[in-house]
Amino acid sequence: MSKTVLFELGLEELPARFINDALAQLKDKTEKWLTDNRIPFGDIHGFATPRRLAVQITEVADKQPDLEEEAKGPAKKIALDEEGNWSKAAIGFTKGQGRDVDDIYFKEIKGTEYVHVRKFIEGKETAALLEQFGEVFLSLNFPKNMRWGDRDLRFARPIRWMVALFGEQVIPFQIENVHTDRRTFGHRFLGSETTIPSADHYEQTLSDQYVMASVEKRQDRIVSQLKQLEEKQSWKLMIDEELLEEVTHLVEYPAVFSGAFSEEFLEVPEEALITSMKEHQRYFPVHSHDNKLLPYFVGVRNGDDQNIDIVARGNEKVLKARLKDAQFFYEEDQKGSIDEKMEKLSRMVYQEELGTLADKVQRITAITGKLSEWLGLSEEEKQKATRAAEICKFDLVTQMVDEFTELQGVMGEKYARLFGEDEEVAAAVNEHYMPRQANGEVPSSTIGSIVSIADKLDTIVGSVSIGHVPTGSQDPYGLRRQALGILQTLNSRGWSVSVEKLIDLVHQFYIELELPTRSEEEVHKDLHEFFRVRAAYLLRENEVDPDIVEAVLAQGIGHFPVAGRKADLLVEKRNEPSFKPVQEALGRVLNLAEKADAEEVHPELFESKEEQQLYDVFQTVHESYSRQMSEGRVEEALETLSGLAEPIHSFFDAVMVMAEDERVRANRLGLLKQIAGDIYQYADLTRIEWKQQF
Template identity: 40%
Template sequence: MSKYLLEIGTEEIPYRFMEDALNQMKNNMEKILDENRISYENVYTYGTPRRLVVLVEGINRLQEDLAEMVKGPSKRIAYNDSMEPSKALLGFARGQGVDIENIIIKEFNGEEYVYANKEVKGIETTKILTKHIPDYIKNIHFPKPMRWGGKNIKFARPIRWLISLLDNEIVEFELEGLVPSNKTRGHRFLGSDNITIENVEEYFTKLKENFVIVDGEKRKELIKTGCEKLAKEKGGNLLKDDELLNQLTYIVEYPTPLIGRIKEEYLQLPKEAIITPMKEHQRYFPVVDDNNKLMPYFIAVRNGNKEHLDTVTKGNEKVLDARLEDAKFFYNEDLKGNLESYVDNLKTIVYQEKLGTLYDKTKRVNELSIEIAKGLELGDETEENIDRASNLAKADLVTKMVNEFTELQGIMGREYAMKSGENEIVSLAIYEHYLPRFAEDELPTTTAGAVISIADKLDTICGCFAIGIQPTGSQDPYGLRRQALGIINIILNKNLDLSLNEYIETSLRIYIENELYFDFDKIKTQIVEFFNGRMKNMFIDKGIRYDVVDAVQSTGNDNITDLVIRLEELNKWVEKEELNEILAAFNRVIKIAEKAESDEIIRDLLQEEEEIQLYKVYREIKDEVHDFIQVKEYDKALDKVVYLRKPIDEFFDNVMVMVDDEELKRNRLALIKNISNIMLQICDLSKISNKG
């Protein structure tokens, strides 16, 4: 079987574009081959900073033949009474390119029709590739594409060359003046600019000879093992970072790790103040000992071979020295004042034009944090820590260190708080109030950090909704979806017993007190729906049935911790074999209960045996259901409610609810209303699908 290779040679593509582009290329190539009946064994994609590559192994050089039946006119139209072909049949056969002998008759929807037994011969694979590859390249989408040289095509970076080979044959096509050849380019500085690829089989070998390792997984492994080896040689361990490893994989074509030294004077800085410039600005790996203490080494990855590696290492050391010298200066300057001294400077930084300064946000978060702390009854000491930490939480944003290295926000706040004599809880809460910063990030460990984080994120969400910049479609410039999920996960992680709606109201009220005016009820409803949507998606992703989520959320319960318990219990409970019968009974209750104007039951007005029995069972289980709900044993509460199913069925089968006697009708509706109410304390069973 043959191999097909397409290489798109470019200027350096940003690493963050690569993985998605390679996935698109694999999926789209498989789609082209499948839709055009070209058999193949595997499709692989590879990428370096200067090339995107797709390799198809085991590709058939000929499209598969296609046998198909094409439906024509009905038999009564296709033939006359003597079974001779009509003009309609002759025209159909001619149009399909078949002889009359290849026409067969088959029944369709109770009537006979003629069909052309048509066979389409497969054409050469090269012709199909020639037709489809230009659009295949155009359809690779990037976050920020560009045009160049007056061309209409948009791509991540200008395309400089193309290879298109089926074994040793150039598959020709034209892409806005660009045509493929069998010529490629090696490493920009170490390899040749004119490498001839005679056959797909030699592609990877020839490029390696020219200092390009095309396979990203091989580059990643070389980086990983090479860096780990250098760290071990110094008696340390590589501080692993998968994101940094992925970045380096798509930044270099020929990786060579090197190890440099950090001057001892810089090791006196906080650990994060050293690591952040190394990783975020220079893409260096730190080295730590077995106790995770930073060692005086860093590991960089060169895009090249080992020649003059000592010179390259010294150059990297000088660059890092300059960065750490800046960090040392900023750190020492910042320590000339305590953390509290920076709070007033927050008045000079606009948080959001309509929402005020960072100082304004700090005061709002402080007030909301205290309200949450009081609602949770956390105690005086914790409340004092929350008060102090929330007032200092944003202060480090105006320090020189965070101004230069923004990734250190919160981290330096914690460090400066400790240097300023704040207690450990306050210091840690300043850092933790930013958590979680992204999906799968750590969550606050302290109660103070959790409360301030909730308040900070809720203030952002409520403020953005109030001024009309809530998420729309895929747009979420303020990361409100992420922050909502952060609040939900903190509440669940800390098992906090709080009403989310209550603190949405509190946050909005604080904004109004600070003279931001908006439609309170409308904005509150939008925010509640926003949170419900986030929770619904999260719970469904965790395996909860969508209708179970609807049933529980429909009760209006906004205690997230309690919601999860209900969801998990109901998700198991709905597996009951008799579920359909249960739902049928209670759906009738909920539907009719909507007509009730009162829930006051007058015992003396209960006349029929069935309504007396229903009332009796209701009275028997009412308190037990309430007790089970109080201790959050919702499955047992539901089981008790099910005792009502039989008397409900008998009631509806034998008692007329909507009678002419208004007093009697009102009383029967009140009975149904009470039964509905006791059910809705747990969930709304009318939302459950009996098909699951």
């Protein structure tokens, strides 16, 4: 016979950001606990509101299944003494298994006989096992924990009640001085204390007390009400998924309402208005169908729709105060000039060992200038890029960004435009923060891309130089995300700029400026490896197999867009049987080239026509191949390199590379080393698992 089991943990209100992960943990840990305890069950349903976390488990068996196991004991020579009697080891083993020596039999394992017994393990009653479930609650991890009162337990929030039911039966256990019961609590204001008659009645019991325990149903109710309001008012609601999730976890019984604010506030940039509504008040902004922000907002109340108009009016007053602040900040920020704001950067510490924000801006400007030269920008473009770099951080001293930090760059663009800066320069001030999150949008303009790369490079090189290298999951300065942003921007623009060259440029700036740094060699090694790992991550994200990733990056990243195209091509080639002779030929070269001490080749030492032929073909191939690689024409380059396959095979068929004559041997190895240099420029083909693919 099976029953439904319910466990509910009642708490003071949890932060909304804790709930999703806590519920996922609870379900996973419950499944593992049941499996580890050999308790058969059906499905696990999770529930969560700000005041509770719960799991409902269906079809839970009354007891564990019985087990019959074979237990292995000591070897026969240890189990029997010289007279053939059972030794203490054998007797002790059988007692430990709940059997006696009459149950012993021997089985041979790898030529040695061992004592064995069969033991029967009767399944335990599920009700008794469930009394240990409190350990699952206590195993939950939260970003922050707290203690309350005189209790020793550290938990996300104080535990106020616990429900534990096996069908209709209460499962007894306690955490601190909170004991399990069938008693639970409804909505804090609309509901009351109530009892759950059985585990199957959990959702309905709470629903009667104005609590929607299901996260999915609660969110669906919010979305449904938003859509109804949208249709009724002919609005276009911006339903941000993160905000929707947060609001879902802030309420137990949702009711949507709308309010209005004065049109005068629409003079403030809509990004500031939307941020104020979303971040401070958790409101959904309202747009017209032609995407213009309207002077309305939509919120979600934790309760029913009684007196909803009064609720809306109260929220309007709160929002009005917020928007007045934004309006004031906006007006104040337009006073003075950009230069006056930039001067304040010299009084703002960027990083104690790396100087002020003004110092950082100077480095960004220098890097931007060099990168502009490498990319061959026109004089006008160089001037715009330099100006964008010079003012890229000025909005950090504005009151609007001080209040809404997430608007850095966004307000910089708007203020730059108001202060009369060139349109491309203003846009670059915003774009240089892109991408703002993993897989986010990259800068769309050339100038914005250059300043973005310069800023992120300075941050990474500076941090690594003073020893702030990310380890494990710790990356407080977001260096991994910024490195990915650099690579994604390079890839998007298709720029043929060596990543290593960029890194070394900025590192050299730090050395010349005599900024505090670790040893030059250590920093160089850490920076190159840090970017190589990030490049490998992006290639794997693009579904490139790990062995091909390692092959392409073996000699460094180089031009990242080119590295990506080489990897994609090799993924195709590894599945083409016609490429196998090429791969084998080039691979043989790489394997033997490792034995060479130098690349010197003296044609007069050739002893066969195959040597001369390979040498002659390589001279022709090298010139074309080098030009194609420098231009990023990876398909043509590989085709050109493939032209070496036939003369390489002929060479190995006719020539003993490791000749007895030292000079001849060195000459042949030198030729192979020269060829290997070109192959490595493409990839280390020996790292690719070719044979598994043919």
